[in-house]
Amino acid sequence: MPAQTSTNLSRRRITMSDIANKAGVAVxxxxxxxxxxxxxxxxxxxxIKDLARELGYRPKLAAQLLPSSRSGRLALLIPTSNPVFTLQSGFAGPIIAEFIYQCTNNGKGYHIEFINQDKQNIELPYTGPDAFTSGLSDGALVIGYVENDVVRKWLHDNQEQYPYVSLQEPGPMSVSTDxxxxxxxxxxxxxxMGHRKIAYMSTKSHYRVHVESLKGFKRAVEDFSLDTHDGKWIKLIGVQPHYQDWVRDHSKNAKTLLKASNRPTAIISHDVICARTTIYAAMELGLHVPEDVSVITSGSVYGAEKAPPLLSTVEPDSSSIVREAINLLNTSLMGEPVTRTNIIVDEKLFQGESVRSLTV
Structure with missing residues (x-):
């Protein structure tokens, strides 16, 4: 494909892709x-700004006509039936904190709004989140899956006027953890580290975090010929209405694994609270972590550091997730073509003190 010349570029509207190609950077x-x-x-x-001016970059006409009615703010929409639990969770908490930090650090106004997940407690006809219908923001990031089908349909039907980026779940534009x-x-x-007998503890649900994580474990079992006791060491519990029920069921599964004569040498507990529950169950059985059993989890390093032992964890990169999502949203709001609508961000391994090497 021939390189673009300045003559070629002058015949059409300059886009961010043109600027990126000229500057040798990503869009x-x-x-x-x-x-x-x-x-x-x-x-x-x-x-980059100088190059944009030099090339004659201008946003699309539609984007140029909007600023007079723009709020200049971005929204974070949080679907939940329990705001207190959501704010404290290792899933949404880091993203909320990162959103506030990045907006504040870049002088961008923001609005945070909870969306009721309970279908019984929503006023009909539904007219949309206040973030949009009250002019509080120009676009939004949406954390996780929107269970309420009324709200989900409204977002889908109005995405042209009110653009949004889904975080950790599929959407017209999305940024998710791998x-x-x-x-x-x-x-x-x-x-x-020498482990071959490995168990996996998580939640059985339709949420992407649980579905994809289980796929990753099963792929590792196949690639590394891991022993899961014919699948009996894969322990999944259903979604529970109360947090204490979730903890109780995880504890029960952990004890079933650990009190058997043939037990795993390591457990992947999917979630920091699940990992802590596993460690407590081991203590009740007189076992020590990592001397008798190793435990690794998935979650923030901040959560992994809250109590001994310091947990080894694979941590979602919340900073990159929010940054990529804001860039996607801004590109859409400027009327620019969005070349990457679904972005996947790698997790990072943090080695704590909860995994012991079995190799000599």
């Missing part, structure tokens, strides 16, 4: 520079 970097978001250096930001890759990485770490 997301150009978006960050032009929207004053993201963590790029001042010199890089100035160079959960399968993260759990696979955890299993590989255990394998490299």
């Amino acid at each position: 997301s970097t150009v978006s960050s520079a032009l929207h004053d978001t993201g963590r790029i250096g001042d010199e890089q930001r100035k160079r 959960y399968a890759g993260g759990i696979y990485q955890a299993a590989r770490h255990l394998y490299e």
Whole structure:
């Protein structure tokens, strides 16, 4: 394919992709520079802005006509039936904190709104989140799966006027963690530490975090020939209405695994609270972590550090997830073509004190 010349570019509207090609950077970097978001250096930001002016970059006409009615704010929509639990959770908590940090750090106004997941407690006809219908924001990030089908349909039907980016679940535009890759990485770490008898504890649900994580573990079992006691060491519990029921069922499964004469040498407990429950169950049986059994989890390092032992974990990169989502949203709001609508972000392995090497 021939290189684009300045003559070629002058015949059509300049896009962010053109600027990115000319500057030798990613489109997301150009978006960050032009929207004053993201963590790029001042010199890089100035160079990209100067290049945009030099090439004659202008947003689409539709985007140019909107600023008079724009709020200049972004929203974070949080579907939940229990706001207190959601704020404290290792799933949503880090994303909420990162959203506030990035908006504040870049001088961007923001609005945070809970969306009721309970279908019985929603006023009909539903007119949409206040973030949109009251003019409080121009676009939104949506955390997780929207259970309420009335709200989900409204977002889908109105996405042209009110653009949004889904976080951790599929959507017209989405940014998600590579959960399968993260759990696979955890299993590989255990394998490299000499473990072959490995159990997996998680929740059985339709949520992407649980579906993809289980896929990652099963792939690792196949690739590394891990022993799961013919699948009997894969312990999944259903979604529980009360937190204490969830903890109780995880504890029951952990004790079933650990009190058997033939037990795993390591357990992947999918969630920091699940891992802590596993460790407590081991203590009740007179076992020690990691001397008698190793435990690794998936969740934030902050949560992993809250109590001894310091947990080994694969951590979602909340900073990159929010940054990529804001760039996607800003690109859409500017009327630019979105070249990558579904972005996957890798997890990072943090080695704590809860995994023991079995290799000599």
